[in-house]
Amino acid sequence: MEKILSEATRVARLAGKRIKELRENSGYKEYLKNGHELVTTADLISEDIIKTELSKAFPEHKFISEESDTENSFMIKEPTWIIDPIDGTVGYANDHYQVAISIAFAVNNEVEVGVVHNPFLNETFYAVKGKGAFLNNHSIKFKPVKELKQCVIGTGFPHNKDNVDYIIKTLKSILPKIRDIRRIGSPALDICWVACGRLQGFYEEKLFPWDVAAAKLIATEADAIVGHYGLESNTELSSCLNGYKVIVSSPDVFQELKTILTSVK
Template identity: 40%
Template sequence: MSDTASLQTITDFAEQLAREAGELIRREREENTLRTDYKQQSELVTHADVMADEFITGAIRDRFPGHRILSEETMPDLSQAEQLDTPLWVIDPIDGTVNYAYGHPQVAVSIAYADQGRVRAGIVHAPFSGETFRGMEGEGATLNGKTIRHSGATNPREALFATGFPYAKDHLKPLVDRLEAMIRNCRDLRRIGSAALDICWVACGRLDIYYENVSPWDFAAARLIALEAGATAGHFGDVPAGYPADLYGRDILITAPELWAPVRTILRTASGYQ
């Protein structure tokens, strides 16, 4: 690790930040008038997203000035994920912004720490349900301090899956083809509205399968938590050569281990991949 801080110290720091940011966004929704806007003409953003982002990134810059930051609202430069020379923090201040704006509880603060392109620590904190998922490389995964494991599901037809859909609606057919294939081959679908929580729910056995196309800040922390809970994580498509797989968000697939191969085949076939 390029910094003198231990991985334990970094993970504890990330958890503290996530909890404090979670309290900030909870307070903003419950006590103040929610202000909303749109970025790229279609994606909802609230003033609380920006406030929480600035709080988290400011604290990281103060504590670790030599580290880089990739955050959804204030530092969304995806090329940061390909630079491996210094540690990288990957931040989503509110994963599930539409849920947040509509008063739904499925909202999370996601903070991941990566070194040399490998995610080594991840925190996903859900302030409205009071749940904190935590993963640290080689140390397992916990929910509110208690060890969690995947469901152990073995048969896709008895498996519950989650996915999501993009704000832009220009290229829906491939997504609909995959969805139809999964519904035909699995027990049922759950649409939670937060990729980070979808993945953490696979980690603790509330779901068996998750797949989607997302950005690094949506999944980086939760993916490590799922891996540390014994789930299998990867991609049903190809990862570009040289791009860190831990931070590549296209064609993500995370499952209970015995579901990985059959579900990957279902999704590849539905996608027309060779």
């Protein structure tokens, strides 16, 4: 796994450097996918860099990517890379700094390596299963808290706003019981921020494997609690790849946060 990690980190930084250059030089274009989801040509360039470079090192490996594999069943048996070439595209297109490249390596439906790289702040979160979690070569752990009212909680909103009433009801249930809420626009970074203590919890209703695969492993290896406040009845997806009703938090507030979230209908 050391070679897997080394290549994933190298490639994430390479793609990160390129998307940073593209933004600094206004070298990308924007368009909508599915009528409501922003995509840029920088997403596609980043994806191409990641796939090309990893294929050189591991020619037999497969890929699942946000920009080209949306119909995949996500049942992973063979060695597979799960990538989000730009996590936080809306932020990227608006000159925000909370933008990430997410690369995970999985086999037999289990994520073994995860890398989440923010090129604008030069921060690289990473983990190998069973080996701990790190940020720029420094070990990270969750921030211990005893009560939800001590917590800053992260969340995100879907591109499609059809379910806005549920989103608002959830916020109304959560806000009075916490210290504050943050919405930075990159679920991979949200989860990594729980892993390093910048947030004490995170929840979001519907994400995809490329949003969570790398970050969930990082949070787990940082001893945060990773789970769900609901599950789709028709899925066989393993938890480490499942983005439905995700909850990640400091251990002592997990159940309290989950109870609030599950009470919202």
